[in-house]
Amino acid sequence: MFSFWILIGSILSVMLLPLVELSFxxxxxxVGLLVMGILQWxxxxxxWPSIRKHQRPLLEQTDLSA
Known part of the structure; x- marks a missing residue:
């Protein structure tokens, strides 16, 4: 009887292992998408605004009409 429960347990563990891996x-x-979303925000x-703020005087100094 004990070997029957070992057999049932091993079958269940083999069946549930892909579900555990999939959920993990x-x-x-x-979590990766959340971190990437936070970094993008x-x-x-x-x-990006601080980069644009520092670039704006450089763009205003260049004379494009010449």
């Missing part, structure tokens, strides 16, 4: 992969992907909100 989905969690890692979701931070780039647009903080870094």
């Amino acid at each position: 992969g989905l969690v890692v992907s979701a 931070h780039w647009r909100a903080a870094i």
